[in-house]
Amino acid sequence: DAGVTQSPTHLIKTRGQQVTLRCSPKSGHDTVSWYQQALGQGPQFIFQYYEEEERQRGNFPDRFSGHQFPNYSSELNVNALLLGDSALYLCASRLWASSGYEQYFGPGTRLTVT
Amino acid sequence: KQEVTQIPAALSVPEGENLVLNCSFTDSAIYNLQWFRQDPGKGLTSLLLIQSSQREQTSGRLNASLDKSSGRSTLYIAASQPGDSATYLCAVMAVSGSARQLTFGSGTQLTVLP
Numbered sequence: 001d002a003g004v005t006q007s008p009t010h011l012i013k014t015r016g017q018q019v020t021l022r023c024s025p026k027s028g029h030d031t032v033s034w035y036q037q038a039l040g041q042g043p044q045f046i047f048q049y050y051e052e053e054e055r056q057r058g059n060f061p062d063r064f065s066g067h068q069f070p071n072y073s074s075e076l077n078v079n080a081l082l083l084g085d086s087a088l089y090l091c092a093s094r095l096w097a098s099s100g101y102e103q104y105f106g107p108g109t110r111l112t113v114t
Numbered sequence: 115k116q117e118v119t120q121i122p123a124a125l126s127v128p129e130g131e132n133l134v135l136n137c138s139f140t141d142s143a144i145y146n147l148q149w150f151r152q153d154p155g156k157g158l159t160s161l162l163l164i165q166s167s168q169r170e171q172t173s174g175r176l177n178a179s180l181d182k183s184s185g186r187s188t189l190y191i192a193a194s195q196p197g198d199s200a201t202y203l204c205a206v207m208a209v210s211g212s213a214r215q216l217t218f219g220s221g222t223q224l225t226v227l228p
Binding site (some may be wrong): 045090107110 | 146
């Protein structure tokens with residue numbers, strides 16, 4: 001049973017650049033959420049995708065955007081990178097109609113902005 | 115706005131000791147509460163999920179309790195081992211909104227000394 005996978009593992013970008021992170025959900029899951037975790041902090045909700053639509057967004061600027069594909073995989077795009085965007089980006093998946101709503105997390109992508 | 119607090123922020127104990135990690139949340143209208151483990155630079159591993167209608171869950175040496183009315187949860191670890199060293203995160207799932215987003219605490223960094 002394939003768990004949640006993310007790529008790349010690590011990424012170094014320069015201020016002002018753009019970055020794309022990728023996530024494949026756990027087998028059978030149709031809903032993908034993205035979280036940002038700054039060093040020493042808990043993860044913060046960025047947004048969630050279901051049926052290729054953004055369902056809910058956290059308190060993040062429009063520089064953060066996403067996409068979900070028909071196979072349920074998802075991308076997170078960040079434009080005009082700032083030093084403060086350096087963080088671990090986590091993807092979580094679940095089944096939209098599940099009764100328990102348990103979410104499963106991937107290993108994350110470590111983004112460093114210099 | 116839901117806020118989750120974890121106390122203590124860091125804890126160091128000798129091997130074999132039993133310990134309790136605390137989590138509190140401000141809005142008792144939650145769907146469930148999840149405890150996660152995070153090793154340095156890694157993703158999140160789900161330890162225990164407690165639905166809002168439940169009082170506790172157990173898995174091996176771990177026991178988590180939930181008192182929704184008082185906005186508190188505890189994670190009890192019995193007979194701690196050096197391999198338990200990690201950051202433990204508590205997260206509550208919102209009732210409102212379709213995304214069922216998680217709100218996390220900042221975690222308790224546990225060190226078990228051999």
